[in-house]
Amino acid sequence: MSLRLTEIFYSLQGEARTVGRPTVFVRLTGCPLRCSWCDSAYAFQGGTLWSEADVLAHVASFTPQYVTVTGGEPLAQPECLSLLTALCDAGYEVSLETSGALALEPVDPRVVKVMDLKAPGSGEVHRNRYENIACLSANDQVKFVISTREDYDWAKRQCDQYDLYSRVSDVLFSPTHELLEPRTLAEWILADRLPGRLQLQLHKYLWNNAPGH
């Protein structure tokens, strides 16, 4: 059994609830979506095959507490499920970045899911698998990447319709990098008294999205 990986690197978590924490990133290759603003298109193709044991050994070489599995779309490789369980068994805190277009039911319940609901500006809103929302619990997170006011209004409606603030620990609003001014989104959130969390991609401010960060 093998996994196709684009990279494994050690950095600071740039997104979501654990922003700023050191983590090992395992980036799986390939994605069935094509979000218009995707910052990880280099992970769509290529990559190298790794055994699960080699991935575990490489992760362990950084002696982390925390591991983030991302992509590409990690769940597009069925072997990802076994990797997630093995990382939990090894004692790491594990989070999964996922588009939510693939089934979340089989994901190990110890994994913190960061599910990104795709807003219209991504061009992939039709790929959202809304059944996944029922798989999210109080330790999980939902993210909206917001490019326009239309995206923002759409995200607010999803929060209400699916009662997201009570279902998950954090509802994250992330401005599309260099497309929407962070302050604009901050002001919309405050004006509407939303209980969500603004998240900026810390690694882009620190390292300008350079590879390996």
Ligand SMILES: C[S@@+](CC[C@H](N)C(=O)[O-])C[C@H]1O[C@@H](n2cnc3c(N)ncnc32)[C@H](O)[C@@H]1O
């Ligand atoms: C590259 S994706 C990989 C995981 C999965 N395919 C997904 O979409 O969640 C990781 C995270 O980066 C976010 N992201 C990608 N490009 C972005 C951009 N230009 N601005 C803000 N967030 C972005 C995605 O929305 C997602 O939450």
Ligand SMILES: Nc1nc2[nH]cc(C(=O)O)c2c(=O)[nH]1
């Ligand atoms: N530092 C850093 N934090 C991140 N959080 C989520 C990332 C991702 O690409 O999924 C990411 C990333 O690529 N780098």
Ligand code: SF4
């Ligand atoms: S689902 Fe994730 S990896 Fe795939 S195109 Fe969208 S942001 Fe990029």
Ligand SMILES: [Mg+2]
């Ligand atoms: Mg990234």
